[in-house]
Each structure stands twice: as C-alpha cells, then as structure tokens.
Amino acid sequence: MFEHQQNIWLESLQKQGYRITNPLKIIVEIMASSDVILNPTQVFLLAKEKNSNIGLVTIYRSMEKLEQAGLIGRVHMPDGCQSFFHASNGHQHLIICEQCGKAEYFEGDDLNPLFNRTGEQFGYQITDHWLQLFGFCQKCKEINLNRK
C-alpha cells in the first residue's frame, strides 16, 4: 500500500527527469508514508537509520525536488515553517496536532464565496488561501490526560 504510493512518486519524479537514486528512494519512502509533518533534520535522522551514509545536504536537495514535483508541501506552524507533509489531492485543508505533528487533510465547505466577497471588499485579487486547524489528536489527548 505504502509501496504503491512510493512507486507513484518515483515514477512521477522519473517522468520529470530526476534520477532515481538510493538516497532519493529512501526520502520518498519516508515522506510518502509519514502521517506526521517532518522537518529536514527529522527526515535526516530517519533516513540515517536506513542508510547511515546519507548527508543532510541531500535531504535539503531532495526535499526541494519533491516540492518542485508537487509531491510534498511546506507546512506552517505558529512556531516554525520548515516542516513538510505529503501534498493533498486537490485543494484541501490541514488539521495538525500541535504536539506530535500528526496531520490530515479535510474538505471544507465551499469558502470561495467568502474569499471572493472579501477580496472585492478590500480591492484585492485573490490568488490563494490557507485554512489550517491546530489542536491535539486523539492519541495526544489521551497522553495528556494520563499525565495529570
């Protein structure tokens, strides 16, 4: 299942002219199967477990490729914006656990009427929008309860 997803990513990268190297495969494997947002250093540490020789620079360069290819996207949080998550199908919105970074996409109502109305009201031509929810996921809620 995850393997399937990885292959889709690798094919996509190959079609776009990138070479499928071992380090890239490892990074794809990590990013395509992660249900939490990850920053370059976190990806680096996970990747080292699979190939102790991999360099942090390769992570940066590969993340850039995956982003260019539309496979991952940068996730902004109140305390930083260097984490990445696999991209969504279509334009969906993110709900993110502020404790563990677990993220999921959700479909919102159609907010375009609000966005267009607001754009007109202020004289802006709207090109994009962000909607994100922050909170505690099921697991982290339980963890926090047990701590008390």
Place this chain on the structure above:
Amino acid sequence: MFEHQQNIWLESLQKQGYRITNPLKIIVEIMASSDVILNPTQVFLLAKEKNSNIGLVTIYRSMEKLEQAGLIGRVHMPDGCQSFFHASNGHQHLIICEQCGKAEYFEGDDLNPLFNRTGEQFGYQITDHWLQLFGFCQKCKEINLNRK
C-alpha cells in the same frame, strides 16, 4: 491618530514592566503605523533612518517584547514566516498582498461550526485556526497592468 496608537502601545508596554527607551519608541512607531508586514531587517532599515545608531539585535529583542505584549504577531507567507504585523482586535483573519506585503484584517463568517465538526470527525480537540487570503492589492494590480 498614529501617535495615539503609539501611546496606547507604549502604555501597555510600560504596564507590563518594560522600560520605554528611545529605540523601543522608534520600533513601536514603525510597527504601529505600518500597513505592510515587515521583517526584522526591514524594521532595522526603517529604524536606522530615525536613529542611525540602532542595532539589529535591538530589533529582534524589541519585536519579541511587542509579540509577548500581544501588540504584534508573526505573519506566515508561502515563502517565509519572519514578518510581523500589528495584532488584530479579537480573532480576525488576514488578507495579504503577495507583492508589497500590504495586509488587512477581515471578519469572516462564523467558521466555528465547520472547525468543530471537522475536529470531531478526526478526533482532534481544536485549539486554534488560521485563515489567510493572498492576492494582489489595488495598487499592485495597477502596477502590474502598467507593466504589461
């Protein structure tokens, strides 16, 4: 008018125990009257015009104070999240020009039902949300038309 706003900020800072120094006054003057988002370096350059002796480090430290005091907030953009803008009254949302950084707050519909519904659906306890619109402001639309 802007002076009034500045004084409110300075009083608030004083009440919170901060000392009202000349560099802080200059930074408050800039942040309280700016209608565009500004990063520390931009604030530094603007502040230097008023006090050529001011240091970039002071900008960083003062921005932290203003943020702590709830007077400014960090603004996240697709290409960076180191800019600041004066805080809103209540929980409003931002519409930002991606070209010049001009920003304004707007009141949305009440999106809480959507947020709560989504939180329940995924098992998250929602603590916060972000809604931001990006686009081109009136002036930048005109600038771009004239360029063609």
Place this chain on the structure above:
DNA sequence: TTGATTGCAAATATTTTGCAGGCAT
C-alpha cells in the same frame, strides 16, 4: 559514456547570547 546526484567541507544567512556601559525608573 555522460552528466545528474551525492557527501563532504566551507560559505551564507539568520537569529541568539555574553558582556560592559548607558539610561529609565
């Protein structure tokens, strides 16, 4: 074979910290 990709080292860019002197209170 060829040139894109890698890992290392070094360079940049950004932000934070240590400290002596100055200034608000």
Place this chain on the structure above:
DNA sequence: ATGCCTGCAAAATATTTGCAATCAA
C-alpha cells in the same frame, strides 16, 4: 542607585554552494 536595555562582537543555527567522486540512464 538599581538593574533593565542597548550595541557590539561572537556564537549558535539553519540553509546553500563548490567540488571531486559516484552512479543512473
């Protein structure tokens, strides 16, 4: 007078670039 705040220099972080060797195509 006290100790918070400032500016400088230096340190710590985060990210990017140069380069020779390697490897996918």
